[in-house]
Amino acid sequence: MFIRLRHRRNLKGVATASASYDVVETVRVDGKPRHRFLLGLGSLKQPHDEHDLMRFWLHAIARMNRSNLDNKQCRNLMHGLVRKGVPTPTAKQCEECSSWLWRRDAFVHLQAFVAGTKPPYRRRQTEE
Numbered sequence: 001m002f003i004r005l006r007h008r009r010n011l012k013g014v015a016t017a018s019a020s021y022d023v024v025e026t027v028r029v030d031g032k033p034r035h036r037f038l039l040g041l042g043s044l045k046q047p048h049d050e051h052d053l054m055r056f057w058l059h060a061i062a063r064m065n066r067s068n069l070d071n072k073q074c075r076n077l078m079h080g081l082v083r084k085g086v087p088t089p090t091a092k093q094c095e096e097c098s099s100w101l102w103r104r105d106a107f108v109h110l111q112a113f114v115a116g117t118k119p120p121y122r123r124r125q126t127e128e
Contacts, residue, residue: 001025003081003083005021005085006060023040041059042063053087054093057110059106060078061106063112065106089110
């Protein structure tokens, strides 16, 4: 499982471009390698401001949490996003946006990632 980056640009002459980030895995179909889509992490428009960046990170972490990934898998994907060029928010930016009450669980994970500490333990959800 790895992160696929797709660059998109607007074809109507507007100078807005975006990058879309997906989690995919490689599978063979009829003997040929293909990417199988697993999870969409979101897109980030260029140029972006700090609110767009925080919104991207919080939505991406929330999607990882909803897809039932454990902390280690989430952390590996977050490092993968950084390797693909997504800027990491600073601790100051995290403090400024700490009043955002939505996505509180994702915010805790993002703060731990920025600080370089482990996020709080969370148990994987099991289907009954």
